[in-house]
Amino acid sequence: QSALTQPRSVSGSPGQSVTISCTGTSSDVGASNYVSWHQQHPGKAPKLILYDVSQRPSGVTDRFSGSKSGNTASLTISGLRAEDEADYYCCSYERSYTFLFGSGTKVTVL
Amino acid sequence: QVQLVQSGSEVKKPGASVKISCKTSGYSFTFYALNWVRQAPGQGLEWMGWINTNTGTPTYAQGFTGRFVFSLDTSVSTAYLQISSLETEDSAIYYCVRDISWRLDPWGQGTLVTVSS
Numbered sequence: 001q002s003a004l005t006q007p008r009s010v011s012g013s014p015g016q017s018v019t020i021s022c023t024g025t026s027s028d029v030g031a032s033n034y035v036s037w038h039q040q041h042p043g044k045a046p047k048l049i050l051y052d053v054s055q056r057p058s059g060v061t062d063r064f065s066g067s068k069s070g071n072t073a074s075l076t077i078s079g080l081r082a083e084d085e086a087d088y089y090c091c092s093y094e095r096s097y098t099f100l101f102g103s104g105t106k107v108t109v110l
Numbered sequence: 111q112v113q114l115v116q117s118g119s120e121v122k123k124p125g126a127s128v129k130i131s132c133k134t135s136g137y138s139f140t141f142y143a144l145n146w147v148r149q150a151p152g153q154g155l156e157w158m159g160w161i162n163t164n165t166g167t168p169t170y171a172q173g174f175t176g177r178f179v180f181s182l183d184t185s186v187s188t189a190y191l192q193i194s195s196l197e198t199e200d201s202a203i204y205y206c207v208r209d210i211s212w213r214l215d216p217w218g219q220g221t222l223v224t225v226s227s
Contacts, residue, residue: 003154034212038155045205045220046155051213089155093212097160097169099145104154 004029004090004102011108012080020105022073022090028100030071034093037066037075041086049088050075077107085109112136114206114218121224122196129192130221132206139187140164143209146180146191149220150202160209161189196225 005023012018022029022037029035035053038046048057053073054066063078073092077084090102117131132144146158159170161180168180179192193200206218 003156036213038214038217045217046207047217048213048215051215057215091155091214098171099157099214101147101155101157 004092004100006088006090006102006105008103009106009108011110012077013110014080014082016080017076017078018080018107019077020075020088020090020107022075022092022102024071024073024092024100026071028071028092028094029068029073029090032092032094035066035068035073036091036093037064038089038091039086040089046089080109082109112208112216114208114216116204116206116218116221119222119224121226124196124198124225124227126196126225127192127194128196128223129190130204130206130223132189132191132218134187134189134208137208139184144180144189145207145209145214147205147207147214147217148202149205150199153202155205158191158204163189193223196223198225201225 010018037050039049040046049060049064050066053068065076067074088105092100113135115133120128122128140163143160145160148156158174161168177194181190201224203220203222205220207214
């Protein structure tokens with residue numbers, strides 16, 4: 001299985017919004033309501049920031065939002081802050097209990 | 111609170127074996143599956159598979175069959191990942207992570223395995 005496709009990097013100035021895409025196929029992202037996003041700061045473990053496409057876990061800022069259209073899911077970070085600089089990975093649950101991660105996107109705050 | 115605490119870094123020679131532990135706390139161990147994820151140096155996340163903590167049945171992703179074994183000790187709420195016949199390509203950070211209704215959360219802190227002669 002190939003990883004879901006994400007842009008290698010995105011960047012924005014503080015206060016701006018950035019959107020990260022996550023493209024799969026009709027067998028994974030397109031077929032699943034269980035798309036999640038994970039944030040990973042350098043040297044740290046990943047952290048869940050969105051699940052079920054657009055749901056935020058308790059304690060996660062509402063500046064993170066998610067959506068899905070067809071085979072592509074998206075993560076939008078609004079009001080970009082320095083602390084948002086990290087790697088972001090999408091993850092799709094497939095049938096027969098399989099998870100598939102995206103290739104990862106580095107977000108840089110200019 | 112829910113915590114997954116992994117064992118410390120390991121340095122091994124090629125051909126050796128390693129066993130990583132993932133001790134859980136703050137929830138009922140057998141209620142939720144545990145997954146393992148690999149991150150090679152400078153690379154992305156790769157799902158290795160999962161273990162049913164109720165039955166002990168492991169399922170391995172493609173590329174993680176044969177040398178990789180998931181196991182449990184339910185008496186101490188701990189999961190294990192054993193890798194045998196280590197290769198230099200196995201050098202990576204290995205994470206355990208709980209699956210709660212098809213979302214992976216929380217993650218262990220990771221265990222760095224370095225394979226070098």
